[in-house]
Amino acid sequence: MRGYGVHFMKKIPLHIRIFIGMFLGIVLGLVSIFLHWGPFISDWIKPFGTIFINLLKLIAIPLILVSLISGVSNLKDISKLSRIGGKTISFYLVTTVIAIIVGLIAVNTIKPGNFLSKEKQVELSEKYAKDVNLKVTDAQKLKESGPLQVIVDIVPENIFGSMGSNRNMLQVIFFAIMFGIALIMVPEQKGIYVKGFFDGVNEVILKIVDIVMHYSPVGVFALIGALIVDFAGDDPKQALELFRALGVYAITVLLSLAAMILVIYPLFMRMFTHIKYKQFLKGIIPAQIMAFSTSSSAATLPVTMECAEKNLGIKEEITSFVLPLGATINMDGTSIHQAVTAVFIAQAFGHDLTIADQLMIIFTATLSSIGAAAVPSAGLITLVIVLGAIGVSPEGLALIIAIDRPLDMCRTIVNVTGDTVVASIVATTEDGFRKEPAMN
Ligand code: ASP
Numbered sequence: 001m002r003g004y005g006v007h008f009m010k011k012i013p014l015h016i017r018i019f020i021g022m023f024l025g026i027v028l029g030l031v032s033i034f035l036h037w038g039p040f041i042s043d044w045i046k047p048f049g050t051i052f053i054n055l056l057k058l059i060a061i062p063l064i065l066v067s068l069i070s071g072v073s074n075l076k077d078i079s080k081l082s083r084i085g086g087k088t089i090s091f092y093l094v095t096t097v098i099a100i101i102v103g104l105i106a107v108n109t110i111k112p113g114n115f116l117s118k119e120k121q122v123e124l125s126e127k128y129a130k131d132v133n134l135k136v137t138d139a140q141k142l143k144e145s146g147p148l149q150v151i152v153d154i155v156p157e158n159i160f161g162s163m164g165s166n167r168n169m170l171q172v173i174f175f176a177i178m179f180g181i182a183l184i185m186v187p188e189q190k191g192i193y194v195k196g197f198f199d200g201v202n203e204v205i206l207k208i209v210d211i212v213m214h215y216s217p218v219g220v221f222a223l224i225g226a227l228i229v230d231f232a233g234d235d236p237k238q239a240l241e242l243f244r245a246l247g248v249y250a251i252t253v254l255l256s257l258a259a260m261i262l263v264i265y266p267l268f269m270r271m272f273t274h275i276k277y278k279q280f281l282k283g284i285i286p287a288q289i290m291a292f293s294t295s296s297s298a299a300t301l302p303v304t305m306e307c308a309e310k311n312l313g314i315k316e317e318i319t320s321f322v323l324p325l326g327a328t329i330n331m332d333g334t335s336i337h338q339a340v341t342a343v344f345i346a347q348a349f350g351h352d353l354t355i356a357d358q359l360m361i362i363f364t365a366t367l368s369s370i371g372a373a374a375v376p377s378a379g380l381i382t383l384v385i386v387l388g389a390i391g392v393s394p395e396g397l398a399l400i401i402a403i404d405r406p407l408d409m410c411r412t413i414v415n416v417t418g419d420t421v422v423a424s425i426v427a428t429t430e431d432g433f434r435k436e437p438a439m440n
Pocket of ligand 1: 333415
C-alpha cells in the first residue's frame with residue numbers, strides 16, 4: 001500500500017507536487033493562527049523549510065563555479081563566447097531599463113505616496129528607524145564608496161574568500177569565466193584533464209540538484225506555513241492610513257511586476273523566439289514557485305536551470321552561462337521595485353522629483369539591481385544608492401520595510417522569469433535547443 005502511494009506521488013509532476021506543498025502550507029499557516037500553534041510550527045515545521053533553503057544555498061556556489069567553468073570551456077572558441085556574452089548582457093540591460101521605466105510610469109501615475117499625511121510620515125520614520133538601522137549602515141557603506149564600487153567589487157582579491165559567502169556570487173562568476181576562458185586558450189592536450197574533471201563534477205552536482213528537488217514540496221510546505229504564522233505576529237493596530245498608502249504602494253509594485261510578465265516578456269518572446277508564451281510559463285512554473293517561496297534568485301538557480309534545460313529544452317551550454325550570470329546581475333523585478341519605492345518614499349516625504357531625478361533613478365536603479373546579491377532583502381539594501389542619488393533620506397526605508405518580504409517574494413519571480421526569457425532568446429539565436437521546444 002505504502003509502495004503504491006510513493007509510486008503514485010512520483011507520477012504527479014514535480015510542479016504540481018510543489019503546488020500541493022504550497023497549498024497545504026497556506027492551510028497549515030491559517031489553521032495555526034486560529035489554533036495558536038505558533039511555537040509548534042516554529043519548533044517542528046519551520047526547520048524543514050530551513051533545511052530545504054540550506055540545501056539550495058549549499059549547492060549554489062559549487063553549481064555556479066563548476067557549471068560556468070564547464071559551460072564557458074564547452075563554447076570552445078572565444079568568438080562564440082563573446083558573441084553569446086554580448087547578446088546576453090545587452091538583453092539583460094535592455095530588459096532592466098524597460099522594467100525601471102514601467103515602474104516609473106506606474107508610480108508617477110498612481111502616486112501612492114500621496115495617500116500618507118505628513119504627521120504619519122514623521123511618526124512612522126521614528127517608529128521604524130531602529131529596525132532599519134542595521135540595513136542602513138550596510139547600505140550607507142555601499143553608498144559612501146561611490147557608484148563604481150559595484151564594478152570594483154566584482155573583482156575578488158581572494159577566490160576562497162569569495163566562495164565563503166553566497167553574497168559574493170558575482171566574484172565567483174568573474175573567476176569562473178576567467179578560468180573557463182583561460183581553459184579554452186591553453187593547448188587542448190594540456191587542458192583536457194582539467195576540462196574532463198569539471199565536466200564530471202558538473203554532472204554530479206546536477207544529480208544533487210535532482211535529489212534536492214524531490215524534497216522541494218516538503219520544503220515549500222514548511223516555508224510557507226511558517227511564513228504565514230510569522231506574519232500574523234505583526235502589530236494589527238497599525239493605522240489604517242498607513243495600510244492604505246502601503247497597500248496602494250504594494251499594488252503599484254505588483255502591477256508593474258505583472259506588466260513585465262504579462263506584457264513586456266510576451267512581447268520579447270514573440271519578437272525573438274518561436275516559443276509559445278503559455279508553454280514557456282508552464283515550463284518555468286517550478287522556478288517561479290521556488291523564487292516566490294525562497295525570495296532568492298541564487299537559491300532558485302538550480303531549479304531555474306533544470307526548468308530551462310528539461311522543460312524548455314535549452315542546451316546546457318547556453319543555460320550554464322546565461323542563467324548563473326542572470327541570477328546575479330539581471331534583476332528586472334528588483335529594479336522595478338527600486339524605482340517604485342524611491343519615488344514612493346520621495347512622494348511620501350513631499351519631495352518633488354525633476355525629470356533629471358527620474359533619469360538618475362534609471363541609471364542608479366540599473367546599477368544597484370546589478371549590484372544586489374541574489375538573496376532575500378538584497379534590493380532593500382542597495383535601494384539606498386538610488387535614494388541617495390535623488391537626495392532622499394535612507395530613513396525613508398522605514399516606511400516600507402514591514403511589507404518588503406512579500407514584495408521581495410514577488411519581485412524574485414520576475415527576476416527569475418527575466419533570466420529565462422533572455423536564455424530562451426539567446427538559445428533561439430544560437431541554435432541552442434536540445435530538442436524542438438513544445439509549440440502548442
Ligand atoms: N530577493 C531578490 C533576488 O534574490 C533580490 C532582491 O530584490 O532583494 O532575486
